[in-house]
Amino acid sequence: MFESIDLSLVNWSRAQFALTAMYHWLFVPLTLGTTFMIAMMETIYVRTGKPEWKTMTKFWMTLFGINFAIGVSTGIILEFEFGTNWSNYSWFVGDIFGAPLAIEGIMAFFLESTFIAVMFFGWNKVGKKFHLLSSWLVAIGANLSALWILVANAWMQNPVGTVFNPETARNEMTSFWEVLFSPVAINKFLHTITSGFVLSAIFVIGVSGWFLLKKRHVVMARKSILVAAIFGLVSSAALIITGDGSAKQVARVQPMKLAAMEGLNDGEEGAGLILFGIVTDNEKYPDNDRMKDIAMKVEIPKALSFLSFADFNAFVPGINDLIHGNEEYGIMSAHEKIKRGKVAVDKLTIFKEARKNDDTQKAEELKELLISDDFQKNYFKYLGYGHINDTSFLIPNIAVTFYSFHIMVMLGFWFVVVFVLALWFLHKGTLHKQRWFLWLGLLSIPLAYLASELGWLVAEFGRQPWVIQDLMPTTTAVSNINASSVKITFILFAVIFTTLLIAEIKIMVRQIKIGPKHEEKGGQK
């Protein structure tokens, strides 16, 4: 089915997608959260008529606009990259994946792009209420666009609501609602947008803290911190709840990812959650450099079992259980899955040959078998394993997944501390005197970006080698192009996006230094 896979092409294609996605993800989270805070500030302005709220709204809008432009710029390539670099994947999943993308365009992007023009240029052209409505619609549009792309991504992590059609050699949707409301999709969406809200809140607190350190725009800075700290704290609560939900879903549908996140080689009942550890080579498996050990680990006993299955004594499978199987806990071995996957691939190949040779009787007999419930559930479900020859290939990069997960979680809790302290100092009226805290707030900005990128790494590195869980390995999803072409575009993207990032940071810093333009009473400049 897929002959002569060029690993260099696969690696460059993965590197390019990772590069473009990670650059895009630098800008999106700030958009997701600042739009809501801007809408909240403008709402207060419209309700109270106080010009300082309009000043704040406009100032944060300026920063949002700079960030939004580069977010759009880095985003367009992602949609088309599915086709340019992952064309086999595009055909295989187009029937499912394309629909959310199209809906994203019709429902979300137009909402965002239409009302963003009103938001920026409509201050003196439309009424206050229409302008406020536009700001809210931009916030809703931005977050709606995240919904659809994350529904598509969640389907790749947990393909539901579809069947394999041997005639077209692709998966086809049978239930839109199952795809849209899959628990993986819901958790992924809520966890991702709330992580964006937290990043935005940290950004606003950090920048406002800088104004307080410089004793400039003090009133605006304090009010901005108040809005951001409340918004951030509420978002953090949602982030923790959805993070817990995501962990449970990963335990259910991607147990290998969970094992890699915790570096769990051998499954256990009452498994502990690692708070701290160092990834080392595993001497027990000298021939398999993918297996790792966790040294110097500090654990919370039984917490992993509880977080994964809401049961302190539940069995959490380790990498070895998933590779070699565990009869006691009903876990099928990877070897058995590979066997079944190869049966699916072979039968499909014979079916295609029969069709090609106009052997209708044979083709129809095979088709009946291929579309039967039994074959779909017991063989096609493991179609992707048919392309795997070495079981160690099924183990994701443990060091990247483990460290990304643990650092992300630690930073998430650090941000809660920042929000609580900000509210506490505001309540006490001493925020402007707490220079150490204001510096910490400022220094937390890059940490928020780090946490956000690490979250992406956990999700995407942890699911390797699958582009679609159990159905399609990344190696078979690539377009049939020269690795050298992808190398060239990788370098072009790296140069262009890095240049634009430098420009963005320089513009953003300058705009912050310039500060807000104060509004006069009555709301006009």
Add this chain to the structure above:
Amino acid sequence: MINAISYPFLQEYWWAIISLLGALLVFLMFVQGGQSLLYTIGKTKMQRTMLVNSLGRKWEFTFTTLVTFGGAFFASFPLFYATSFGGAYWVWMAILFSFILQAVSYEFRSKPANFLGSKTYEVFLIINGLMGTILIGTAVGTFFNGAQFSLNDYNQVTWQTEARGLEAVLNIHNVALGLSVFFLSRVLALQYFDNTIDDKEINLRVRKQLWINSIPFLAFFLYFVIVLLLKDGFAYDPDTLDVSMERYKYWHNFMEMPLLFITFIIGVVLVVWGILSDMFFKPGKGIWYSGAGTIVTVFALFLLAGYNNTCFYPSAFDIQSSLNIRNSSSSEFTLGVMAIVSLLVPFVAAYIWYAWKAINNKKIDENEMNEGGHKY
């Protein structure tokens, strides 16, 4: 409700939606046309600022339409998406790079400390204005002239040239369409400037440029249409889906779908009337006729490419690999679900129209640029 609608109808419905999005995209590329005219129309910094701000309030519509066009193609005809994007790698990459540069240029151009300087961002806009229009037009030309690909039994594409799609520029008929789109986008941009900017010098230059750009547009467009109607086309048998060459296929399509022919003629007449109106009768109003005419004409051309058993993405290398709306579409279920979603389109169009009018209710002039509000 969807169960009552047949699969062939859904395939035709979605080709019509794709055609409409393509038509809207070509109209909205007046933004690119305007970018290519920045230094031709704007002789001073202030004039260029007015031009950029006039276009800057619309660039997102073009961008969003392009993204939606891609998303809708992916959703409704995923085999085209996989074949064309995965095969003609360099054409699409070139187009995308130019749009990446465009997206930041409006916002960054006038900002202090913008790292590359205002002129660089203006050059980015010009690059996008040239490459975006010519390459998209040339790529759409392959809908009629074919591309160099083959598909295996699993619908995996193999492109047959090292140029990866760039070879399309060697076909003069493709290039004629690319240049038609380029000059049309400039004509529409000039009409848009006339409609939205209040500046005597700009308005005078616009009228002069309207002549200079309308003539090559009409010449390239006429050449494209005449050759199209005289050329062989890729037809398929509706029962077996076998592909064969048919003489005067597109002419036959028009004759067999007279309503489409009338629509096409109405579109062309509207475009020409809009140009003449700006030149001789009511300057500043022509964009409404030419804009509507562009949408109608391009819509008809897309339908011509895909309806009446015609392959909309023919393979010049292996004609049996050619794509048509029957063999490249999503499943009946998916097309049905998305048909329901598409009912939102009129609502989306209505709020775009309302917001557009609200923002454009006053012409841009120097005073507004000096007021200190948000500007590009």
